[in-house]
Amino acid sequence: MSTFLSWLGGLVLRFVSYFGALAVLTGELTYSLFRSRIRWAEVGRQLVSIGFGSQIQVIVTGAATGAVFAAQVYYKFNQLGLDSLVGGIVALAMCRELGPVLTALMLAGRIGATMAAEIGTMKVTEQVDALRSLGVHPVDYLVAPRFLAMLFSVPLLIGESIRFGIGAARLMAVGVYNVPEAFYNDQLYKNVDHIDVIFGMTKGLAYGYIIVIMACHQGLTVRQGAVGVGRGTTAAVFYTSMAILIANFFLSLLLNYIWPIAAT
Amino acid sequence: MSTAGPPFISVRNLHKQIGDQQILRGINLTIREGENLVIIGGSGTGKSVFLKLVMGLIPATSGSIIVDNTEITTLNERQLGPHRRKIGMLFQDGALFDSLTVAENVAFPLRESGMKDSPDMHSRIHEVLAAVGLADHGHKLPAALSGGMRKRAALARAVVSRPRCIFYDEPTAGLDPIVSDSIDRLIRRTQLHYRCTSVVVTHDMRSVRSVADRVVYFREGLIHFEGSPDQLFSSTDPLVRQFVEGHCDEDE
Ligand SMILES: Nc1ncnc2c1ncn2[C@@H]1O[C@H](COP(=O)(O)OP(=O)(O)OP(=O)(O)O)[C@@H](O)[C@H]1O
Ligand SMILES: [Mg+2]
Numbered sequence: 001m002s003t004f005l006s007w008l009g010g011l012v013l014r015f016v017s018y019f020g021a022l023a024v025l026t027g028e029l030t031y032s033l034f035r036s037r038i039r040w041a042e043v044g045r046q047l048v049s050i051g052f053g054s055q056i057q058v059i060v061t062g063a064a065t066g067a068v069f070a071a072q073v074y075y076k077f078n079q080l081g082l083d084s085l086v087g088g089i090v091a092l093a094m095c096r097e098l099g100p101v102l103t104a105l106m107l108a109g110r111i112g113a114t115m116a117a118e119i120g121t122m123k124v125t126e127q128v129d130a131l132r133s134l135g136v137h138p139v140d141y142l143v144a145p146r147f148l149a150m151l152f153s154v155p156l157l158i159g160e161s162i163r164f165g166i167g168a169a170r171l172m173a174v175g176v177y178n179v180p181e182a183f184y185n186d187q188l189y190k191n192v193d194h195i196d197v198i199f200g201m202t203k204g205l206a207y208g209y210i211i212v213i214m215a216c217h218q219g220l221t222v223r224q225g226a227v228g229v230g231r232g233t234t235a236a237v238f239y240t241s242m243a244i245l246i247a248n249f250f251l252s253l254l255l256n257y258i259w260p261i262a263a264t
Numbered sequence: 265m266s267t268a269g270p271p272f273i274s275v276r277n278l279h280k281q282i283g284d285q286q287i288l289r290g291i292n293l294t295i296r297e298g299e300n301l302v303i304i305g306g307s308g309t310g311k312s313v314f315l316k317l318v319m320g321l322i323p324a325t326s327g328s329i330i331v332d333n334t335e336i337t338t339l340n341e342r343q344l345g346p347h348r349r350k351i352g353m354l355f356q357d358g359a360l361f362d363s364l365t366v367a368e369n370v371a372f373p374l375r376e377s378g379m380k381d382s383p384d385m386h387s388r389i390h391e392v393l394a395a396v397g398l399a400d401h402g403h404k405l406p407a408a409l410s411g412g413m414r415k416r417a418a419l420a421r422a423v424v425s426r427p428r429c430i431f432y433d434e435p436t437a438g439l440d441p442i443v444s445d446s447i448d449r450l451i452r453r454t455q456l457h458y459r460c461t462s463v464v465v466t467h468d469m470r471s472v473r474s475v476a477d478r479v480v481y482f483r484e485g486l487i488h489f490e491g492s493p494d495q496l497f498s499s500t501d502p503l504v505r506q507f508v509e510g511h512c513d514e515d516e
Binding site for chain 1: 341346347361372
């Protein structure tokens with residue numbers, strides 16, 4: 001019993017200190033963004049890596065999700081004679097849940113791993129110390145540009161993923177299952193409006209923050225050479241994915257309160 | 265040929281412990297402005313750790329480090345920035361930014377100090393790269409260089425912004441004798457030309473002769489010997505002799 005308690009205590013302590021460290025990093029990041037010089041060249045490089053680098057992933061994620069979801073919804077709704085509703089349902093789900101969450105999970109895998117590995121490697125090869133020796137704060141140079149690039153690109157990537165999801169759903173419903181296009185469109189516009197897209201994009205901002213802060217934190221705290229970099233990278237992907245799923249639950253509740261689903 | 269002025273770095277009773285290992289056990293050392301100090305000592309005796317402590321890259325366990333009249337052991341990471349910019353540092357393993365080309369690495373300290381891209385800046389970069397024999401390699405990424413070339417590129421980055429003081433952690437390790445000699449000359453020239461203070465960690469006794477105004481010998485976390493190169497090479501202390509002559513005493 002006492003070993004269990006000490007194990008539990010240790011876990012709670014680790015949890016608290018981890019969030020403490022993330023809070024400190026967030027504080028440093030805030031300082032960097034408002035009080036330090038922004039390295040726009042770095043922001044640009046990160047934008048290319050995050051924005052252009054994620055295109056295939058985002059398009060495939062959005063389109064594949066939209067297409068299969070449309071197919072499943074169609075089978076059921078067809079039985080109920082609600083064929084034309086497929087577009088509206090798929091679009092709603094894409095905007096509010098599937099687009100932001102799946103895109104963010106894909107980004108956590110790709111961008112989170114890249115950030116943790118890059119910064120972790122810089123840490124173990126003393127490049128972070130070299131930065132510091134040149135009077136540059138690592139958060140200013142490494143974290144702030146990544147955060148800004150993420151802030152600019154994530155909402156757009158999510159918007160893109162939603163767009164491809166809705167497009168693929170239309171292709172399935174109208175093209176493959178012959179749902180009449182006029183009815184389909186009518187239901188789509190009745191059920192979804194720009195608020196739903198903003199809903200998804202807002203979530204994206206939160207996930208962008210989670211990915212950057214957690215992945216950069218893993219990178220900056222790497223120890224012990226290549227093994228440490230590997231461990232940090234794995235941890236970054238695992239923690240960010242978990243955090244995104246948990247945050248999504250609370251964000252969905254909160255945002256649904258602010259922007260409820262429109263009544264039809 | 266010492267042109268030493270007032271103290272630039274003053275270290276008092278400096279201790280550093282990592283884990284349960286006592287690395288430095290009370291270092292007292294004053295480094296004067298314009299002076300060329302050479303640190304020698306066995307592998308793992310804390311020479312690199314000493315440089316990092318003075319740079320403020322790692323925290324001291326106890327003791328005082330005064331650089332340019334500022335106590336740095338009490339400063340936080342943001343406050344340390346301006347302090348560190350007074351000192352250029354060549355890391356033992358180079359620590360070049362591997363996502364930037366050699367020329368961009370050398371340009372980095374200049375850009376960070378607020379210099380704009382200009383013909384002036386490019387000529388300065390070219391000049392420094394030429395001085396370390398890398399004039400034709402500026403466009404390469406660090407991964408495409410040999411170990412010795414990387415070291416020289418890192419040297420160029422450390423000196424390009426003409427800091428008031430430069431730390432060289434084994435600048436000639438892994439270089440052939442001719443290049444080593446040219447690096448020693450470069451260190452000397454930099455010091456005389458810009459009147460900067462230099463601290464050189466080296467295992468190369470030839471460098472000690474050609475570079476040092478003063479030598480300190482680190483042993484077991486303390487300064488075991490301190491004096492001019494002549495005093496070092498004529499010392500009768502058995503431990504110093506052994507180190508300088510490179511004898512391995514199996515019976516120790
Ligand atoms: N980050 C660290 N973590 C744990 N121990 C360290 C760390 N850095 C250095 N040490 C220890 O401190 C001691 C001194 O290391 P340091 O790098 O200063 O040696 P050095 O005198 O520069 O040796 P060399 O001539 O081989 O470069 C070593 O025993 C090393 O194990
Ligand atoms: Mg060393």
